[in-house]
Amino acid sequence: MNQKYLVPLAAVFLLFLVAYTGVEGAGLQWFFGIVIPYLAVIAFLAGFVKKVLGWASSAVPFRIPTTCGQQKSLPWIKQNTIDNPDTSGGVFIRMLLEIFAFRSLFRNTKAAFGRNASNRLTYSWEIFLWAGALAFHYAFLVVLLRHFRFFTSPVPSCLQWLEYFDGIVQIGLPGLFLSGAVLLGAALFLLARRVLDAKVNYISQAADYFPLFLIIAIAGTGIAMRYFTKVDIIGIKSLTMGLVTFSPVIPEGVGGLFYAHLFLVSVLFAYFPLSKLMHMGGIFLSPTRNMANNTRAVRHVNPWNYDVPTHTYEQYEDHFREKMIEAGLPVDKKE
Ligand code: HEM
Secondary structure, rough: OOOOHHHHHHHHHHHHHHHHHEEEEEEEEHHHHHHHHHHHHHHHHHHHHHHHHHHHHOOOOOOOOOOOOOOOOOOOOOOOOOOOOOOHHHHHHHHHHHHOOOHHHHOOOOEEEEEHHHEEEEEEEHHHHHHHHHHHHHHHHHHHHHHHHHHHOOOOOHHHHHHHHHHHOOOOOOOOOHHHHHHHHHHHHHHHHHHHHHHHHHHHHHHHHHHHHHHHHHHHHHHHHHHOOOOOOOHHHHHHHHHHHHOOOOOOOOOOHHHHHHHHHHHHHHHHHHHHHHHHHHHHOOOHOOOOOOOEEEEOOOOOOOHHHHHHHHHHHHHHHHHHHHHHOOOOOOO
C-alpha cells in the first residue's frame, strides 16, 4: 500500500470521527456547528485575500504567455487569435475558454512507449482527464449553489430552477440530484487515475490525495444524509440561517452525520488557501495566461534593467589607436 495516499485517507477518516464522536459522544454541537464554521470562513477569506494580494503585487518583468499557435505576424500569415492573442480582447476570450471549458486541458496529450509492440514513443489524445475534470468542477459548482437554499429565506427562484433541472431524472424518493452523483463519481475517477496510472501515481503527493479524499467524504456524507439516514432539514435550516444572520442556534435532534459533513466542509474551506485548490484564484493572475503576446509589435523593457557601463568600439579605438596603427591594423579614424 502506498503511504502517499494512506496518510491522507487516514487523516480524513480521523476528521470524520472527531466530529461524529465529538457530537454523538461529547455533545459538542456548539463547537462543530458554530465555532468551527465561523473560524473556517474567516480562515478561507483571510487566506484567499492574502494569497491573491501576494500574487497581484508580485513583479512580472517579462512577457511570458504560453502560446500554441501562430503569433501575429505578416498580414498574409493567419494568426491563431485564441491560442496566441495579441490584444486584451483576445486574452479575454482565451481566459473565458480556459475558465469555462478547460481548453488547455482539452488539448492534453498522453505519451507512451511501446504501443503495438513497437518501441516508439507515441502520443495520443487524452480526453478523459478533461471530461472528468469538467464534470467534477461543474458538479461541484451546482452542488454548492444548490446549498444556498440552506442560507437564504425565501429561497431565490433561480435556485429553485437549478434544483428542478438537477433533479429532472426523478429517480427515487427524495429525488436524485444528478450533480451530487456526478460529483462523487468524478472525484472517484480522479482518485482512481492517481492511484492506478503508474505515471500519475509517481508524481502524486499527499497534498494531491488529501483534497480528493476530503471531497469524496463530503459528497459521501451528504449523499448518506439525503438518501439513506435522512436528517431533520428544518432543524438544519434553523442552524444555517442562524449562522448567516449572526444569531446562531443549535437545533435539537440533528445527528452527528450532519456535523461531520459540516466539519469536513469547514476543513476544506480552511485548508483551501494553503493548498493547490487555490488554482481557483490563481488562474486569473497567471502571467502565462493573462498576457497578450505582442512582443513583435511592442518593445517591452524589463523594469529591473539598470544602466550597464559599456565600452563602445569608438572608445576602444581611441584607447588603442596608436598601437593598432603600429601593428598595421585598420582603424576608422586616423587621428
Ligand atoms: C464544499 C461544500 C459542500 C459540498 C461539496 C457538499 C456536498 C453535498 C452533497 C453531494 C450532498 C448530497 C445531496 C446533494 O446532492 O445535494 C449534500 C447534502 C447535504 N449537505 Fe452538503 N455540501 C457542502 C456544504 C454543506 C454545508 C456548508 C452545509 C450546511 C451547513 C451542508 C449541508 C447538507 C445537508 C443538510 C445535506 C442533506 C440535504 C438533503 O437531505 O436534501 N452541506 N452535500
